[in-house]
Amino acid sequence: MMKILAFAEQRDGQLKKNAFEVVVAAKKIVGQTDGEVVALVVGSGVESIAPALGGYGAMRVVVVDDARLKYYSTTAYANIIAEVAKKESASVVMLAATAMGKDVAPRVAVKLEAGLAVDCIALKVEGGDILATRPVYAGKAQTDIKITTPVKIFSLRPNVFTAGTTSGAQASVEKATIPLTDADFVSAVKSVTQATGKIDVAEADVIVSGGRGLKAPENFNIIEELAAALGAAVGASRAVVDAGWRPHDEQVGQTGKTVSPSLYIAVAISGAIQHLAGMSSSKYIVAINKDKDAPIFQVADYGIVGDAFEVVPALTKEIKKLLGK
Amino acid sequence: MKIAVCINHVPDTETKVKIGPDGKSIDRAGVNFIINPYDEIAVEEALRIKEKQGGEVIALSLGGDTHKETLRKALAMGVDKAVLLKDDAPRDSYSVALALAFALKEISPEIVLFGKQSIDSDDAAIGVMTAEMLGWASVSVVVKLDFAEGNVTAEREIEGGHENVEATLPVVITAQKGLNEPRYPSLKGIMAAKSKPIEEKQAAPASNRAEVVEMRKPAAKGSGKIVGTGADAVPELVRLLHEEAKVI
Ligand SMILES: Cc1cc2nc3c(=O)[nH]c(=O)nc-3n(C[C@H](O)[C@H](O)[C@H](O)COP(=O)(O)OP(=O)(O)OC[C@H]3O[C@@H](n4cnc5c(N)ncnc54)[C@H](O)[C@@H]3O)c2cc1C
Ligand SMILES: Nc1ncnc2c1ncn2[C@@H]1O[C@H](COP(=O)(O)O)[C@@H](O)[C@H]1O
Numbered sequence: 001m002m003k004i005l006a007f008a009e010q011r012d013g014q015l016k017k018n019a020f021e022v023v024v025a026a027k028k029i030v031g032q033t034d035g036e037v038v039a040l041v042v043g044s045g046v047e048s049i050a051p052a053l054g055g056y057g058a059m060r061v062v063v064v065d066d067a068r069l070k071y072y073s074t075t076a077y078a079n080i081i082a083e084v085a086k087k088e089s090a091s092v093v094m095l096a097a098t099a100m101g102k103d104v105a106p107r108v109a110v111k112l113e114a115g116l117a118v119d120c121i122a123l124k125v126e127g128g129d130i131l132a133t134r135p136v137y138a139g140k141a142q143t144d145i146k147i148t149t150p151v152k153i154f155s156l157r158p159n160v161f162t163a164g165t166t167s168g169a170q171a172s173v174e175k176a177t178i179p180l181t182d183a184d185f186v187s188a189v190k191s192v193t194q195a196t197g198k199i200d201v202a203e204a205d206v207i208v209s210g211g212r213g214l215k216a217p218e219n220f221n222i223i224e225e226l227a228a229a230l231g232a233a234v235g236a237s238r239a240v241v242d243a244g245w246r247p248h249d250e251q252v253g254q255t256g257k258t259v260s261p262s263l264y265i266a267v268a269i270s271g272a273i274q275h276l277a278g279m280s281s282s283k284y285i286v287a288i289n290k291d292k293d294a295p296i297f298q299v300a301d302y303g304i305v306g307d308a309f310e311v312v313p314a315l316t317k318e319i320k321k322l323l324g325k
Numbered sequence: 326m327k328i329a330v331c332i333n334h335v336p337d338t339e340t341k342v343k344i345g346p347d348g349k350s351i352d353r354a355g356v357n358f359i360i361n362p363y364d365e366i367a368v369e370e371a372l373r374i375k376e377k378q379g380g381e382v383i384a385l386s387l388g389g390d391t392h393k394e395t396l397r398k399a400l401a402m403g404v405d406k407a408v409l410l411k412d413d414a415p416r417d418s419y420s421v422a423l424a425l426a427f428a429l430k431e432i433s434p435e436i437v438l439f440g441k442q443s444i445d446s447d448d449a450a451i452g453v454m455t456a457e458m459l460g461w462a463s464v465s466v467v468v469k470l471d472f473a474e475g476n477v478t479a480e481r482e483i484e485g486g487h488e489n490v491e492a493t494l495p496v497v498i499t500a501q502k503g504l505n506e507p508r509y510p511s512l513k514g515i516m517a518a519k520s521k522p523i524e525e526k527q528a529a530p531a532s533n534r535a536e537v538v539e540m541r542k543p544a545a546k547g548s549g550k551i552v553g554t555g556a557d558a559v560p561e562l563v564r565l566l567h568e569e570a571k572v573i
Pocket of ligand 2: 331332333334361363364367385386387388418421425438439440441442443444446447448449450451452
């Protein structure tokens with residue numbers, strides 16, 4: 001029997017969408033091996049959000065609630081996840097490959113003497129073992145990985161595994177106490193600066209990105225307006241980030257963020273290999289470029305050859321019309 | 326202050342990946358290798374810390390003789406010492422971290438800089454893993470770093486914002502783009518690097534915990550279609566996105 005501990009990420013007392021994705025993915029795996037999914041929620045004042053994980057397939061949720069866990073701490077969280085995994089005799093730990101998940105997983109792996117597969121985009125069971133698929137070289141290739149240790153850790157790329165909708169079931173909640181000392185907080189978050197109302201490209205379901213063809217930073221207003229109409233995040237090519245037109249955290253590509261939204265709209269971006277590496281696993285790609293030979297059209301599902309300054313405002317208008325905005 | 330920086334030697338971002346004959350790794354023929362871009366940022370930060378606080382910067386790289394090229398680049402940028410942990414065997418992130426942890430324990434620096442991620446394996450794991458093995462604090466994906474008495478304060482990038490982190494020394498920092506703008510080596514630096522020795526040591530043996538079963542190219546996207554030209558094509562595009570792709 002395989003027992004999976006699914007770490008359900010929360011921020012500000014709200015479960016992230018990726019928490020449901022991880023529970024559903026874990027449930028799928030145990031469904032093929034006759035096992036059990038136990039979810040784990042860590043934070044301060046988070047007990048009330050835990051039962052909802054039942055609607056996605058976690059029968060039980062362990063909650064570690066402590067005022068000192070209001071903010072993330074790599075050392076404290078790693079200790080808690082590893083201790084709960086041991087108490088539960090879990091042979092698999094799953095979490096999301098987010099800023100938090102990517103940071104904590106390597107520490108948990110060391111504590112549990114476990115192998116680690118990072119940023120998985122597919123999982124399947126083969127001969128009782130989990131085979132994980134993960135992109136390498138920024139998505140220019142992918143590998144199937146087998147972990148050879150008894151305990152295994154998988155982090156799952158957000159937005160790739162579907163969470164679906166809740167069945168409405170409520171999980172039973174158990175509070176656990178993990179003794180924490182000052183040594184668990186040698187590295188700890190003291191405050192969080194959140195860009196208000198900004199959707200991050202790494203989490204977004206729709207992204208509108210702009211490139212150097214927009215000619216000046218103020219021209220990104222047409223990108224922002226289209227993004228607002230779609231409820232999308234704004235992305236950028238490195239050329240415009242290096243020029244200082246857009247902040248670093250918007251850069252998509254091999255040395256920026258790797259994204260997998262349902263819809264990626266590339267405006268006035270040529271489609272250099274480093275940019276394509278970061279976004280070609282998007283489900284649908286739209287390219288708007290005045291050069292019909294631009295490489296971006298080779299990965300686009302739908303393309304419009306034309307001037308961004310004409311096409312984008314028209315697109316914004318048409319989408320607002322469709323969505324009744 | 327003793328500062329260490331761990332650097333990897335990786336295929337250039339221009340590389341068009343071809344799968345090698347073993348079906349488990351890339352074909353290295355004709356591939357140009359460079360210092361991992363995030364590690365270049367880590368080297369720069371190490372040099373800036375030294376310039377402010379004084380001390381010594383030691384660069385480490387685990388790999389075959391080709392990694393000397395990347396160590397030379399770090400020397401040319403201004404690091405004081407370079408160490409090659411020799412080993413050609415394929416290693417997973419655990420195995421690299423373990424060898425680095427052994428070497429770092431001996432060096433005993435107060436701060437170790439890593440890149441956020443190697444652009445070959447894309448694991449983004451080795452820095453924090455090494456910190457855990459050593460029992461040290463860490464802050465990953467750092468875009469701003471400052472020192473206070475025996476502590477560091479750092480900003481780490483998270484989805485849609487930053488976390489402001491405090492950590493004690495010794496500490497592992499992994500560098501994200503935005504932390505600094507790496508310098509170009511000066512001609513003098515390049516010349517000096519040629520005569521600086523690279524210390525060679527045997528790396529602690531590999532002990533992989535994950536194996537690659539297969540490497541392949543992702544399924545090629547079917548060639549898309551040009552919906553039309555100019556603003557006239559917009560209604561048709563919106564119809565396709567709504568009715569065919571069902572994404573809006
Ligand atoms: C080590 C390294 C790492 C890199 N990492 C990244 C990365 O992570 N992400 C990334 O994006 N790049 C990266 N690059 C840079 C990459 O090689 C390209 O230089 C960059 O992506 C180009 O940006 P762009 O498409 O905006 O600009 P350009 O290549 O200049 O393209 C501009 C496009 O706009 C079109 N255009 C012009 N005017 C209009 C108009 N009025 N309407 C419509 N279209 C118009 C043009 O036809 C052209 O196709 C990296 C490079 C290196 C060396
Ligand atoms: N072979 C290596 N030698 C030294 N440092 C390395 C090596 N491989 C990776 N690193 C460091 O670990 C970081 C993260 O790598 P990874 O976890 O593989 O994405 C890199 O940015 C480097 O700083």
